[in-house]
Amino acid sequence: MVAAELRPIGIDLLYPTPSTQQLQEAFKGRSLRDLPSPAAVIDRAILEVNCYQMLENCQALDISLRPHTKTHKLQVGETTKDVKFVVSTIAEIEGLRETLLNKKLQGKQINILYGLPLPPSACTRLASLAKELGPQTISVLIDHVDQLNESERFLQLSGQPLQVFLKIDTGYHRAGLDSNSQGFSNLLTYVSSLQKSGSVNLVGLYSHAGHSYGSNSNNEALEFLLTELEELKKAAHKAITILNEAFFPKLTLSVGATPTASSIKALLEDVPSSRSDSVSKLQRLVSRINQDFTLELHAGVYPILDMQQLATQAMPLTTSDVALTILTEVNSLYPHRSPPEALIAAGSLALGREPCKSYPGFGIVSDWGFPPSVTTQGKRKEMRSGWQVGRISQEHGILTRDPEAFELEDGWPLDLEVGQKVRIWPNHACIAGAMFGFYLVVDSRLEGREDEVIDVWVRWRGW
Amino acid sequence: MVAAELRPIGIDLLYPTPSTQQLQEAFKGRSLRDLPSPAAVIDRAILEVNCYQMLENCQALDISLRPHTKTHKLQVGETTKDVKFVVSTIAEIEGLRETLLNKKLQGKQINILYGLPLPPSACTRLASLAKELGPQTISVLIDHVDQLNESERFLQLSGQPLQVFLKIDTGYHRAGLDSNSQGFSNLLTYVSSLQKSGSVNLVGLYSHAGHSYGSNSNNEALEFLLTELEELKKAAHKAITILNEAFFPKLTLSVGATPTASSIKALLEDVPSSRSDSVSKLQRLVSRINQDFTLELHAGVYPILDMQQLATQAMPLTTSDVALTILTEVNSLYPHRSPPEALIAAGSLALGREPCKSYPGFGIVSDWGFPPSVTTQGKRKEMRSGWQVGRISQEHGILTRDPEAFELEDGWPLDLEVGQKVRIWPNHACIAGAMFGFYLVVDSRLEGREDEVIDVWVRWRGW
Numbered sequence: 053m054v055a056a057e058l059r060p061i062g063i064d065l066l067y068p069t070p071s072t073q074q075l076q077e078a079f080k081g082r083s084l085r086d087l088p089s090p091a092a093v094i095d096r097a098i099l100e101v102n103c104y105q106m107l108e109n110c111q112a113l114d115i116s117l118r119p120h121t122k123t124h125k126l127q128v129g130e131t132t133k134d135v136k137f138v139v140s141t142i143a144e145i146e147g148l149r150e151t152l153l154n155k156k157l158q159g160k161q162i163n164i165l166y167g168l169p170l171p172p173s174a175c176t177r178l179a180s181l182a183k184e185l186g187p188q189t190i191s192v193l194i195d196h197v198d199q200l201n202e203s204e205r206f207l208q209l210s211g212q213p214l215q216v217f218l219k220i221d222t223g224y225h226r227a228g229l230d231s232n233s234q235g236f237s238n239l240l241t242y243v244s245s246l247q248k249s250g251s252v253n254l255v256g257l258y259s260h261a262g263h264s265y266g267s268n269s270n271n272e273a274l275e276f277l278l279t280e281l282e283e284l285k286k287a288a289h290k291a292i293t294i295l296n297e298a299f300f301p302k303l304t305l306s307v308g309a310t311p312t313a314s315s316i317k318a319l320l321e322d323v324p325s326s327r328s329d330s331v332s333k334l335q336r337l338v339s340r341i342n343q344d345f346t347l348e349l350h351a352g353v354y355p356i357l358d359m360q361q362l363a364t365q366a367m368p369l370t371t372s373d374v375a376l377t378i379l380t381e382v383n384s385l386y387p388h389r390s391p392p393e394a395l396i397a398a399g400s401l402a403l404g405r406e407p408c409k410s411y412p413g414f415g416i417v418s419d420w421g422f423p424p425s426v427t428t429q430g431k432r433k434e435m436r437s438g439w440q441v442g443r444i445s446q447e448h449g450i451l452t453r454d455p456e457a458f459e460l461e462d463g464w465p466l467d468l469e470v471g472q473k474v475r476i477w478p479n480h481a482c483i484a485g486a487m488f489g490f491y492l493v494v495d496s497r498l499e500g501r502e503d504e505v506i507d508v509w510v511r512w513r514g515w
Numbered sequence: 516m517v518a519a520e521l522r523p524i525g526i527d528l529l530y531p532t533p534s535t536q537q538l539q540e541a542f543k544g545r546s547l548r549d550l551p552s553p554a555a556v557i558d559r560a561i562l563e564v565n566c567y568q569m570l571e572n573c574q575a576l577d578i579s580l581r582p583h584t585k586t587h588k589l590q591v592g593e594t595t596k597d598v599k600f601v602v603s604t605i606a607e608i609e610g611l612r613e614t615l616l617n618k619k620l621q622g623k624q625i626n627i628l629y630g631l632p633l634p635p636s637a638c639t640r641l642a643s644l645a646k647e648l649g650p651q652t653i654s655v656l657i658d659h660v661d662q663l664n665e666s667e668r669f670l671q672l673s674g675q676p677l678q679v680f681l682k683i684d685t686g687y688h689r690a691g692l693d694s695n696s697q698g699f700s701n702l703l704t705y706v707s708s709l710q711k712s713g714s715v716n717l718v719g720l721y722s723h724a725g726h727s728y729g730s731n732s733n734n735e736a737l738e739f740l741l742t743e744l745e746e747l748k749k750a751a752h753k754a755i756t757i758l759n760e761a762f763f764p765k766l767t768l769s770v771g772a773t774p775t776a777s778s779i780k781a782l783l784e785d786v787p788s789s790r791s792d793s794v795s796k797l798q799r800l801v802s803r804i805n806q807d808f809t810l811e812l813h814a815g816v817y818p819i820l821d822m823q824q825l826a827t828q829a830m831p832l833t834t835s836d837v838a839l840t841i842l843t844e845v846n847s848l849y850p851h852r853s854p855p856e857a858l859i860a861a862g863s864l865a866l867g868r869e870p871c872k873s874y875p876g877f878g879i880v881s882d883w884g885f886p887p888s889v890t891t892q893g894k895r896k897e898m899r900s901g902w903q904v905g906r907i908s909q910e911h912g913i914l915t916r917d918p919e920a921f922e923l924e925d926g927w928p929l930d931l932e933v934g935q936k937v938r939i940w941p942n943h944a945c946i947a948g949a950m951f952g953f954y955l956v957v958d959s960r961l962e963g964r965e966d967e968v969i970d971v972w973v974r975w976r977g978w
Contacts, residue, residue: 066538067952068531075529088636090978140910168860168910169847172934173551196847198933226911227858233851262908384632384659388696395690397631401949402978405868445725446945447603447631448689470661471635482909486864486950489530489977514952515553515865 063146067514070489075508079492084379084503085421085473090402091379092488093475094356094509097497098375102355109316110349113338118306120167120352121148136163138350142177145190147512152185162189165258165306169195169219169227175202179209191215191255195228197242203251213251216243217258217306218291222283223276224262231287240294247295254295256304256346257287264311265364266409270323273315273366274330280307281337288345305341308350310357311366316349318367358481363410370434377418377475378402378484379492380449382468393442394451394468396476400444403476404483415441415476415484416454422467439468441476449476486513526609530977533952538971542955547842547966548884548936553865554842555951556938557819557972560960561838565818572779573812576801581769583630583815584611599626601813605640608653610975615648625652628721628769632658632682632690638665642672654678654718658691660705666714676714679706680721680769681754685746686739687725694750703757710758719767719809720754722747727774728827729872733786736778736829737793743770744800751808768804771813773820774829779812781830821944826873833897840881840938841865841947842955843912845931856905857914857931859939863907866939867946878904878939878947879917885930902931904939912939949976 084093110117120138135155139145145152145164152162162185166178170192182190194200194216203214218239221228229236246252264276284305291303318331341347353361356376362369380398403415419435442452451468468474478484485491493507547556573580583601598618602608608615608627615625625648629641633655645653657663657679666677681702684691692699709715727739747768754766781794804810816824819839825832843861866878882898905915914931931937941947948954956970 066533068533070529070531088640088978089634169858171552171844171846171860173844177551196933199847201934225852226906226908226913227847230851235851381634381636383634384662384690388693388698389688395632397634400867400869400946404863405946406863443689445689446949450689470659471664483863483868486909487976513950515551 063143063512063514067143067512069147069510069512072508072510075490075510079505079508082505084475084492084494084505087379087492087505089380089473090398092485092491093377093379094491094493095375095377096493096495096506098373099355102357102373102375105317106313106351106354108320109313112319113316113335113349114342115338115347115349118163118165118308118348118350119355120350134161134163136161136348138165138167138352140167141515142166142174142181143512143514145181146177149181149184156185162186163191164189165191165193165217167193169193170199172199172202175206176209179206182206182210182212187212188215188253191217193217193219193227193258194239194243195219197239200242200246200252203246207251213247213253215253215255217256217304218243218254218287220257220259220284220287222259222261222280224260226260226262228259231283231290236287236290237294240291244295254291254303256306257284257291258306258350259284260350261307261309261312264309264366265360267311267315267364267366269365270315270318270367271327271330273311273364274318274327274334276309277307277312277315278330278334278337280312281334281341285337285341285345302344302346304346304348306348306350310351310354310361311364313349313351313354314361314364314366353481356481356485358484359408359410359416359477359479360406363408371416371418371436371477372434374477374481376478376481376485376491377420378415378478379473379475382451382470382472382474385468385470391453394439396441396449396451396474397447398441398449398476399447401446401487402484403441403444403449403478404480404486405444406478406480406483408479411440411454411456413440413442413452414444414449415478417441417451418475418477420475421473437474439474485511489513526606526975526977530606530975532610532973532975535971535973538953538973542968542971545968547938547955547957547968550842550955550968552843552936553861555948555954556840556842557954557956558838558840559956559958559969561836562818565820565836565838568780569776569814569817571783572776575782576779576798576810576812577805578801578810578812581626581628581771581811581813582818583813597624597626599624599811601628601630601815603630604978605629605637605644606975606977608644609640612644612647619648625649626654627652628654628656628680630656632656633662635662635665638669639672642669645669645673645675650675651678651716654680656680656682656690656721657702657706658682658684660702663705663709663715666709667712670714676710676716678716678718680719680767681706681717681750683720683722683747683750685722685724685743687723689723689725691722694746694753699750699753700757703754707758717754717758717766719769720747720750721769721813723813724770724772724775727772727829728823730774730778730827730829732828733778733781733830734790734793736774736827737781737790737797739772740770740775740778741793741797741800743775744797744804748800748804748808765807765809767809767811769811769813773814773817773824774827776812776814776817777824777827777829816944819944819948821947822871822873822879822940822942823869826871834879834881834899834940835897837940837944839941839944839948839954840883841878841941842936842938845914845933845935845937848931848933854916857902859904859912859914859937860910861904861912861939862910864909864950865947866904866907866912866941867943867949868907869941869943869946871942874903874917874919876903876905876915877907877912878941880904880914881938881940883938884936900937902937948974952976
C-alpha cells in the first residue's frame with residue numbers, strides 16, 4: 053500500500069491554511085507597530101526589484117528561469133507566459149492545485165519539477181496531480197535506478213510516461229550522480245530501456261550548486277557557475293552517446309542556486325578587466341550549450357534574500373536588498389550585563405537556527421525605527437541598528453552588539469525600550485519563513501505609509 | 516493600540532489545526548510503514564514511563580511539578596488534581612482555552628505561567644484569558660520594571676491583579692536578574708508599591724537552569740540544581756526583607772530544567788558514596804526551603820526526551836527512553852561515495868538544526884526495521900542502526916555512518932534500500948516537533964502491533 057492511497061484527506065485538511073480574507077480584514081491598513089509578534093513581514097518593493105533583477109540576469113544570458121517555490125511559496129507564473137517552477141514538497145503542488153488548474157484553463161503550459169530524488173511512495177500522489185494537470189506537466193528527479201520501480205505504475209495511474217530529469221552531482225555532494233561514474237552509465241542504460249517501453253520520458257539533466265554558498269565574491273560565484281555548466285554539458289553529451297538520440301527532443305540542462313544565478317549580473321555591468329575573462333567565458337559557454345540543448349536556470353531565495361546571500365557577495369548587495377524581516381518585540385533589557393544585552397520573544401522557531409559565515413549570530417536587527425546614526429564599518433556602508441541576535445533558544449533571542457556596526461562617540465547605544473518593536477533580517481529566509489502561516493506585506497515605496505500592511509499572503513506548509 | 520485588540524480572529528483562525536476526527540479516520544489502524552512521511556511519531560509506552568518517572572522524582576523530594584507544554588503541547592492535568600503548567604507562547608493558552616474552561620467546570624484549580632518575561636503588548640490577550648478562567652489562573656514572569664507598565668490596565672480589563680513571578684538569573688544568562696543586583700532591589704521596591712495599589716500580586720520567584728544542558732553526569736546535574744536552589748533561596752529572603760511580609764502568602768520558588776529535574780532520580784537509587792554527599796545535601800536544602808516557601812519543579816522535554824538529554828547523562832538513559840521519532844523514507848543511496856551515504860527526505864524543517872554535544876550530526880537513525888546486530892561502543896549498550904543524519908538542508912538529510920555504532924565483521928552495512936522507511940531520534944524534540952501539525956501515536960507495548968497507529972494527537976502552533 054502506498055502513501056497517497058492513505059490520503060483520502062488532502063493537504064488542505066492535514067495542514068489547513070488560514071483564510072486570506074479574514075487575515076486581510078484583520079490586518080490590512082494597520083501599522084506593523086501595533087501588530088502581534090513575532091510576524092513575518094515582506095517588503096513588496098524589494099521583492100519586485102529582486103525578481104526583476106533575476107529576470108534581467110536570465111535575459112542577458114538568453115536562458116529561461118525556473119523559480120524554486122520553497123521559500124516564498126507564492127509567486128508562480130504571474131509574469132511569465134508559462135508556469136515553470138521547482139518545488140521541494142509534494143504539498144507545495146497540492147497547495148497550488150487550484151491555481152494551476154486555472155492557469156491550465158488559461159492555456160498556459162504547466163511545468164513543475166519535484167526537486168528531491170523521487171521517493172517511491174510519492175508515485176501515487178504525483179500521478180494523481182499529473183492526471184489532472186495534463187501531459188508533461190510534472191517531472192521528477194532521478195539519481196538511482198530503484199527510484200524508477202514505480203514508473204510503470206505511474207503510467208497506469210496517470211496515463212502518461214514519467215517525465216525524468218537525471219540529477220548530476222557537480223560538487224555539492226548532497227544528491228546526484230557523478231557523470232563519470234559507472235552508476236550514471238547504468239542509470240542511462242536503464243532509462244533508455246524504460247523509454248523504449250513507454251513508461252519514462254527523459255527531459256533533461258539537473259544540478260544544484262549548493263556549495264556556491266561558499267562564494268566570497270562575484271568572481272568566485274561565476275567560477276562555480278562555469279564549473280557546473282561544463283560538468284552538465286559533459287554529462288549531457290554522455291547521455292546522448294548512451295541513449296539513442298531519436299528517443300528524445302532537445303535535452304534541458306537545468307543549473308542554478310541563488311549565488312551563481314546572482315553572479316550573472318556581472319554581464320550587465322562594466323566589470324574590471326581582472327574579471328572580464330570569466331564573463332566572456334560564460335557567454336561563450338552558454339551560447340555553445342544553447343546550440344545543442346535548452347539551458348535553464350533555477351534559484352529559490354533570490355526574491356527574498358537574507359544574510360547568507362549577502363555573505364556570498366555574489367553580487368553587490370546590502371541589507372536594503374533583503375525583502376523578509378521578522379517583526380518582534382523587546383521583552384527585557386539587561387543593562388547590567390557587560391556588554392549590555394536585551395531579550396526578544398523570537399527564537400529559533402521564528403528566526404531559524406541557520407548559521408551565517410560572516411558573523412556568529414542568528415539575525416541582524418534592522419535600522420527600522422532607529423535614529424540614522426549607526427552604519428557598518430568597512431567598504432560597504434549600510435544602515436544597521438547596532439544590535440544582532442547573538443544567542444537563541446526555542447522562543448527567546450538575546451540581542452547583543454553587532455560588531456560590524458560603528459560604535460557611537462558616547463559609547464554603545466542602549467537605545468532600546470521594553471515593548472519596542474524591531475525587525476530582524478534572518479540568516480536564511482527559507483527557514484525563518486517556514487514556521488509562519490502567512491506574510492504581512494508592506495511596500496516601502498509608499499511614502500509615509502511604509503509600515504502599513506497592504507496585503508496578507510498566506511503560505512502553505514507540511515508534507 | 517495594543518496587539519490583542521487586533522485579534523478579532525483568534526489563534527484558531529490565524530493558525531488553524533486539522534480535525535482530530537478526520538486524522539484518526541485516515542491514520543488509525545495503519546502501519547507506520549505505509550504512511551506518508553516525514554511524520555512525527557510518539558511512542559505512548561515510553562511517554563508514560565517518562566512522565567511517571569518525573570512524578571516519582573518530585574514525590575521523592577516532596578515537591579510539586581509544573582510541566583512546560585512547549586514540546587508536546589498535549590498533556591495538561593490528566594493525572595494531577597490541579598492544572599498547573601508553564602507555556603512559552605500565549606497561543607498555547609488560547610489553543611487550550613476550551614480544555615481549560617472544562618477543567619474549571621470540573622472544579623480544578625488552573626495555574627498557568629506565561630514563561631517569557633512579559634512583553635507589554637501581551638497584556639490584553641492575557642487579561643482576556645484571565646477574565647474567562649478566573650482569579651489567580653494566569654501568572655507572568657517579570658524581570659524589568661517597564662514590563663509592569665500595563666499592570667493597571669490588566670487589572671481594569673481582567674478584574675484581578677497581575678499574578679507575578681520574578682525571574683532570577685542563576686547562571687544561564689538568558690533572562691532574569693541577578694539577585695545581588697541593584698536592579699533586583701529596585702524591582703522589588705516597585706512591585707511592593709504596585710502590590711499596595713492592588714494591581715500586582717507577587718506569587719513567587721522563578722529560575723531556569725538552561726545551562727544544566729552542559730552536564731555530563733548525574734552529579735554535575737545535581738550540582739546545577741543545588742546552586743539554583745541556593746540562589747533562589749537567597750533571592751527569596753532578600754524579597755521578604757524588602758517587601759512587607761504581610762502583603763503576600765508563602766512565596767513559590769520554581770526551579771528546573773529537564774537535566775536537573777532528572778538528576779533527582781539519584782534519590783531513588785543506591786548511589787555510590789562519592790555521590791551520596793550531593794544527594795543528602797539536596798534533601799536537607801529542599802526540606803529547609805519547604806519550611807518557608809512552596810517549592811516546585813518545572814521541566815519541559817522530560818516526557819519525550821531526545822539526543823541532547825541523553826548527552827547530559829543526568830540520569831542513565833538510552834535511546835530506548837526517547838518517545839519521539841521522525842518517520843522518513845530513504846530516497847537514494849550513494850554507495851560510490853567513500854564512505855557510502857544515503858539521502859532522506861527530512862531536513863532541518865522536519866528534524867530541526869539543533870546541535871548535540873555528543874556527536875556532530877542532526878539525528879540518529881533508530882534500530883527500527885534493522886537486524887539486531889549493531890550496538891554502540893562503550894559502556895552503555897544500546898541498539899542503533901549504524902546510521903546518523905550527518906548533513907542537513909531544508910528538506911534533505913544525508914545519512915552517514917554513526918561513529919558510535921560497532922562496525923560489523925564484514926564491513927559497514929549498507930543495508931538500506933530506496934523506499935525504506937526509517938525512524939530518527941532527533942537532537943532536540945521541542946524543535947523537531949514544531950513543524951508538524953500532529954503526532955502519530957504508537958504503543959510499543961502492543962506485541963505484534965508496535966507499528967500500528969493507535970491515535971493521532973493534534974498540536975497547535977503559531978504565536
